[in-house]
Amino acid sequence: MGRIYGKSSTDFAVDAVRLAIADAGLEKSDIDGLLINAGITGFSGQGVSLQLQNALGMGNLRLLNHMNAAGSTAAQMVQYATMAIDAGMAKHVVCVFADAPLQQGGSSAAAYGNAGRRAGPTGILGLSAGAGHFGANTSYALAARRHMSLYGTTQDQLGAIAVAERSWATMNPHAKMRDPLTLEEYHASRWIVEPLHLLDCCLVSNGAVAVIVSPPDQAKDMPQPPVYVHGMGQGHPGDSRHAGDSPETETGARLAAETVFGMAGVGPEDIDVCELYDCYTYTVLVTLEDYGFCKKGEGGAFVEDGKLGPGGSLPTNTGGGQLSAYYMWGMTPLSEAIIQGRGQGGERQVEKNDLILSTGNGGALSYHASLILSPHAN
């Protein structure tokens, strides 16, 4: 994962699936389900497709789909795999994300800008582009500004999230950004769209991640310590673009929280580790609020004391997240949740990992899905 060139997203996907099957102690012939999520390259038709099945030579699939609810897809793939296994439709389901937007010599902005470029703007939706509103950076800047204005959230508080995540990344050999970061360096990073600095924004990476979902009675006899699904939830509030709704500051995480906590029979006070989708620092802040770790509007004060970082009371994004480690959409938080659940975090392994909240978010805070994972069977 990272600035790796010369491979297509399908090549990356095949690599990840091969490694995951070996890691799980399975044979390719054991796999009877395949769920696929193409990243940004999926929007331009260049991404990994259903043809991945043939690249992998999987001829006996009982479950197959190409899914896209943006950054919430990774958690959703595990949810649908879990339900399919419970229903007896499949046994071992591979969930894979792959993307390759970066071109050699090109910037991250170019990668995303070009991948998302479409025909000329039309109609009401085209008014955004007509106002020079390009890309996700702008959407999240608008959301962060709204929160700052309503609740007094500060730039220092957003910066505290970037600093905490970087502290974790220094201990992650897979992380791209491993030099420690100070709040002063955060402030000195260039503006992208105010109020977002460069270091409020995630990386862009090429690569793939695959996760295998198996029946609990079989997983316990497989070579790796299993991580069990205790809760699943989704929330998709949409955007009415109308007075009365606040999709910028009250996200789909609120609906998902009800479902995921309800299914697991726990609350935010029981969660030991958070792996939260962090396309921007602000996403982490608003997600913590919407899961009830603090009250609405108090996310800034909540994160400011460093409790998300190493040694803090709520270890969050313990691999450095999308901000500092790697950007594999929802697979970034999910992969780190599984590493922590297995107890394989090495230097960054948290002491208490009984309940891990892993979230995915996509669009402009538009799509949300989450899992509660645990090393303990349900």
Add this chain to the structure above:
Amino acid sequence: MADSPPVKPVSQPDELTEPFFAAGKEGRLLLATCDMCGEMRLPTSPTCPTCLAEGISWKEVSGRGTVYTFGIMHQRYHPAWEPDLPYNIAVVELDEGPRMPANIIGVPNDEIVVGMPVEVVWEHEGEAPVPRFRPVA
């Protein structure tokens, strides 16, 4: 032939929004009103998202609203916008309820605040009308 200078992408009318842009050329702001439930909106589909009925009538509105949120763009995304950097991007909540993306004009970027009262000004990029907003004194 020399390269022509880059042109800002400007939203073009589609079948649904032709009256909106035609009125914009005359400096007037229209909103669509659902013939069934009466909700006012900037339509992105022929169907009303509240009652799912089809059928709208266009009504002229004040063009007044408040800044709901805004950002200041520093990133070069489109060459035609490069001379404007850093420029503001706002979402204006119209008094009638719909929210509209637009630039704020007539005020320095560092004096824009959320909640600021504004009113529409139709400007033009080439032939195309573009709604922008300026502070109300």
